[in-house]
Amino acid sequence: MKKTLCIIALGQLLLVGAANADEVVVIGNPASVPLTKEQVADLFLGKSQGMKLIDQPASAPIKAAFYQQVSGHDLSQVKATWSRLIFTGKAQPPKEMADSAAVKKAVAADPKTIGYIEKSAVDGSVKVVLDLK
Amino acid sequence: MRKVIAVGVAAALLHAPAQATDLGNLFSNVDFSLTGYGTAGTVLTSTDSAVFIRGNEASGATQSFAENVDSNLGIQATARFNSWLAATVQVEDSKDALTGVVPWAYLKVDPIDNLSVKLGRVEMPIFAISDSLDVGYANVWLRPPQEVYALSNLKELNGAELSYSLSLGGTHLTLTPYVGDTVIWTQRYGQMTGNDARGGELKWDTEWVTLRAGWAQAHVDGNILIENIPVGPIPTPLGDVTAYIPYNYYVEDVYSFEGVGALVDHNNIIAQTEWVKRYSHNYPGSVNATGWYVLGGYRFGPVAPYVSFAKTVKDHNDGYTAAGTLSDDQSTTAIGVRWDAFKSADIKLQVEHVNPEGTSGVSFAFINSPLGLLPATPAGSVNVFSLTVDFIF
Numbered sequence: 045m046k047k048t049l050c051i052i053a054l055g056q057l058l059l060v061g062a063a064n065a066d067e068v069v070v071i072g073n074p075a076s077v078p079l080t081k082e083q084v085a086d087l088f089l090g091k092s093q094g095m096k097l098i099d100q101p102a103s104a105p106i107k108a109a110f111y112q113q114v115s116g117h118d119l120s121q122v123k124a125t126w127s128r129l130i131f132t133g134k135a136q137p138p139k140e141m142a143d144s145a146a147v148k149k150a151v152a153a154d155p156k157t158i159g160y161i162e163k164s165a166v167d168g169s170v171k172v173v174l175d176l177k
Numbered sequence: 178m179r180k181v182i183a184v185g186v187a188a189a190l191l192h193a194p195a196q197a198t199d200l201g202n203l204f205s206n207v208d209f210s211l212t213g214y215g216t217a218g219t220v221l222t223s224t225d226s227a228v229f230i231r232g233n234e235a236s237g238a239t240q241s242f243a244e245n246v247d248s249n250l251g252i253q254a255t256a257r258f259n260s261w262l263a264a265t266v267q268v269e270d271s272k273d274a275l276t277g278v279v280p281w282a283y284l285k286v287d288p289i290d291n292l293s294v295k296l297g298r299v300e301m302p303i304f305a306i307s308d309s310l311d312v313g314y315a316n317v318w319l320r321p322p323q324e325v326y327a328l329s330n331l332k333e334l335n336g337a338e339l340s341y342s343l344s345l346g347g348t349h350l351t352l353t354p355y356v357g358d359t360v361i362w363t364q365r366y367g368q369m370t371g372n373d374a375r376g377g378e379l380k381w382d383t384e385w386v387t388l389r390a391g392w393a394q395a396h397v398d399g400n401i402l403i404e405n406i407p408v409g410p411i412p413t414p415l416g417d418v419t420a421y422i423p424y425n426y427y428v429e430d431v432y433s434f435e436g437v438g439a440l441v442d443h444n445n446i447i448a449q450t451e452w453v454k455r456y457s458h459n460y461p462g463s464v465n466a467t468g469w470y471v472l473g474g475y476r477f478g479p480v481a482p483y484v485s486f487a488k489t490v491k492d493h494n495d496g497y498t499a500a501g502t503l504s505d506d507q508s509t510t511a512i513g514v515r516w517d518a519f520k521s522a523d524i525k526l527q528v529e530h531v532n533p534e535g536t537s538g539v540s541f542a543f544i545n546s547p548l549g550l551l552p553a554t555p556a557g558s559v560n561v562f563s564l565t566v567d568f569i570f
Contacts, residue, residue, distance in 0.1 A: 082347050082384070091349055091382060092342075094290060102520065116444075120479060120517035127569045128315035130212055131253060132308035133265045133285060133295070156260075 066162040068110050070174035071148065073155040079173045085115040087158065089125055090135035097138035098150045098159030104143070110160045113176045208257040216313040218247035218565030227555035228542040229531070231320055232327050233362060237542055238561070247320055247565050249311055253281070261287040269311060280311065280333060295338040302353055302378040303329045305389050305438035305451050313567030317447055319513050319527035320563065322470040322487030323540045328455045328504065329434055330361050331393055334374055349382040361397050361432065363503055369399030369428065376434075385443035394433035400425045404549040421547050431458040447474035447483065454492075464503055465492035479517040486510050489539055505536035505552070522568035529561040 070084050086092040088099075088111070100107040102119065111122050129135040141147045144161040151159045152169040166172060220238035222229045230237035231246050238246055249271040257263040267281040283297030300308050304326060309315040336357015343350045359371035376393030406424045410417035436453030449472040457464030467490055474483030488508040513527035531540055537552030544553045 085384070086349075092344065118478070120523075121476075123521065123569070124315055127214060127312055128309040131214055131251065131267065131312045131315070132300070133255070133263075133281065133283070134308075136255075136257065136263075 068176045069163045069172045070160045071170040072158045072173040074171045090129040096157040099138035099140045213252040214312045214569045215250040220246040220563045223560040227553040230542045291342045301334045314569045319525040324487035324489035325468040351380045353378045366401040371395035387440040390437045392435045397430040445476040462493045482514045484512045504539045506534045507538035525565045527563045532558045
């Protein structure tokens with residue numbers, strides 16, 4: 045029981061840590077239109093399709109922060125959701141890139157693509173379609 | 178979820194003939210992925226008087242540990258040719274006879290936005306969680322409530338499934354009709370063909386609620402072994418013996434299934450409920466049954482305890498003997514916990530109190546006798562302890 049409580053406490057610490065990370069923005073190609081938080085959540089949780097999704101690696105703190113802010117789900121929940129979609133062929137999982145620079149490059153190259161990076165990493169090659177303040 | 182881009186060998190193999198046959202762009206940019214899931218588990222019960230099984234398994238747990246009840250392993254390969262065409266094949270090793278070696282093998286075409294057509298073999302959406310039933314990692318429970326999920330003997334469809342999704346003010350309405358052929362499998366009566374299988378599901382998703390209603394039917398057709406008829410005693414030089422002659426019986430029937438369900442996942446609260454009904458046109462006394470369950474859970478970070486209650490009752494006790502039935506009455510109270518202990522794996526523990534209410538129930542294997550397979554009636558309620566590790570790769 046004590047161990048369980050420790051784990052819970054640890055989990056909550058991690059969540060708090062993630063929320064304090066650098067501000068996250070959702071980016072698209074310079075030609076793309078703004079999106080709402082609900083639209084972004086639907087896309088990244090596989091509820092709607094039509095965009096190519098670019099993801100950050102699981103080791104990047106921004107990943108947990110993004111999913112928490114956009115959907116309220118932690119990474120294990122997101123993973124469980126996607127395992128259901130993948131193994132039933134309902135949706136194609138987001139493509140994982142190495143870091144924010146790689147995400148930016150992929151998004152800049154294809155108008156049907158969205159991803160997320162730190163606000164400080166935004167430059168002219170991409171457009172902010174949603175600011176997760 | 179980590180996408181393992183398929184090894185160069187596989188890519189090269191498909192790439193070379195593509196260029197040779199001049200299929201051009203279709204194969205020039207194929208996106209391969211290879212993913213998998215699995216469960217390793219063990220189950221122990223409080224009785225030796227009946228064998229606890231999941232679904233249509235032939236063997237399971239008693240007072241000796243059994244690993245086959247929940248354990249499985251699946252591997253899926255997907256080739257995505259472009260934005261509207263993809264092929265998926267899934268291979269699974271499971272001890273449940275209802276789950277074939279190839280649960281999924283289809284070509285998916287998305288001709289227009291929001292519409293997708295799957296051609297080939299798919300899992301019929303009979304229940305709220307039919308599609309990912311075998312993927313333990315995708316679900317909070319250790320094992321689906323058998324009072325509902327073991328009722329259906331329809332699973333895989335060889336045919337076509339269409340799925341149309343409509344966005345309604347931030348929510349999604351999805352209609353999924355399907356047609357094809359199937360195989361009906363019961364532990365006791367073996368395999369029968371299921372022709373003209375058809376059905377549909379209507380699902381409404383909001384940010385945190387899913388409501389669904391589904392219906393399915395199939396024409397069942399086949400010779401089944403009802404029982405072995407004893408003949409004798411026959412005098413022989415070695416004394417009198419009794420011979421058993423198999424009594425086969427031709428069955429033709431329309432088997433149908435309907436159900437509604439609600440799934441909630443909001444602010445760490447998990448709630449699920451389903452209500453289902455199984456019908457037979459010609460053999461209602463053996464087949465007709467109603468099942469339902471409720472499940473509630475809460476996420477404390479990576480630890481999610483849950484509790485559930487499930488019940489099934491035969492709808493027609495009209496003179497058919499227990500020996501003729503597909504399943505009988507049963508209720509189960511379960512408490513369990515899912516712990517997301519690792520990056521791509523969870524650990525689950527579940528304790529159940531299964532009450533077959535004096536009948537042969539739902540969760541117990543039929544036993545071999547000279548007369549054929551017969552239902553086994555446990556002596557009273559049975560406690561079941563299960564431990565699993567679910568993983569994806």
